[in-house]
Amino acid sequence: MATVLVNNKPVEIGSDRLNCIQAADRAGVEIPHYCWHPDLSVVASCRMCLVEVGDKKPDGTVAMQPKLVPGCQTPVKDGTVIISDSPKVKAAQQATLEYLLLNHPLDCPVCDQAGECGLQDYSFEYGRGYSRLQEPKNIKPDKDYIGDQITLFTDRCIMCTRCVRFTREVSGTAELQVSSRGSHEEIDIFPGEPCNNKLAGNVVNLCPVGALCSKDFLYEQRVWWLKSKK
Numbered sequence: 001m002a003t004v005l006v007n008n009k010p011v012e013i014g015s016d017r018l019n020c021i022q023a024a025d026r027a028g029v030e031i032p033h034y035c036w037h038p039d040l041s042v043v044a045s046c047r048m049c050l051v052e053v054g055d056k057k058p059d060g061t062v063a064m065q066p067k068l069v070p071g072c073q074t075p076v077k078d079g080t081v082i083i084s085d086s087p088k089v090k091a092a093q094q095a096t097l098e099y100l101l102l103n104h105p106l107d108c109p110v111c112d113q114a115g116e117c118g119l120q121d122y123s124f125e126y127g128r129g130y131s132r133l134q135e136p137k138n139i140k141p142d143k144d145y146i147g148d149q150i151t152l153f154t155d156r157c158i159m160c161t162r163c164v165r166f167t168r169e170v171s172g173t174a175e176l177q178v179s180s181r182g183s184h185e186e187i188d189i190f191p192g193e194p195c196n197n198k199l200a201g202n203v204v205n206l207c208p209v210g211a212l213c214s215k216d217f218l219y220e221q222r223v224w225w226l227k228s229k230k
Ligand code: SF4
Pocket: 104, 105, 106, 107, 108, 109, 111, 112, 113, 114, 115, 117, 118, 119, 120, 156, 209, 210, 211
């Protein structure tokens, strides 16, 4: 039986084709991630899932790769060794979150995603707790008409591109795109082509932060006041 070692804990994966995030999940270990989604293509762009990876040889020795690798893009096999809790990995997680928060507005008190936000949760769990940025933040204007039902708080976006890939790979309508580059890159629609396909509302749910919001729900409720129904 194929076995993977996750933070020294063996986990059997059988003949399943898994990446490091999925294998670690089977061992009860969370590898934080933003851009990866099991039903979308892999872009490995957010760097939140960096881990140490190596191979356990038949003679019992372990050869680790010299650099951190994105767990979402790295398949596992029998003998794969994954380390997600080393000082090197923790330093990378802190650096990634500090980068993602550089220009982030931190308007959690008025953000619909607060309470179920991937950026809040990972910052609390894996973040450094402070920013070293001293320059003014690069504030991008919001786009209140991405679609009839969707609004974009541009400066809350972490550019994971889940929404873009959804419209290309699932709805097949490709209304969303990345415009500009570097710290100026933004999610946008093509001129005159709003995101109004019949699956469009799903991008709000796919967005790991409070960037894409549903106009129906906007400022209506706090998530901790909602009750789940079966
Ligand atoms: S996206 Fe998350 S971290 Fe950013 S303002 Fe909203 S709740 Fe806060």
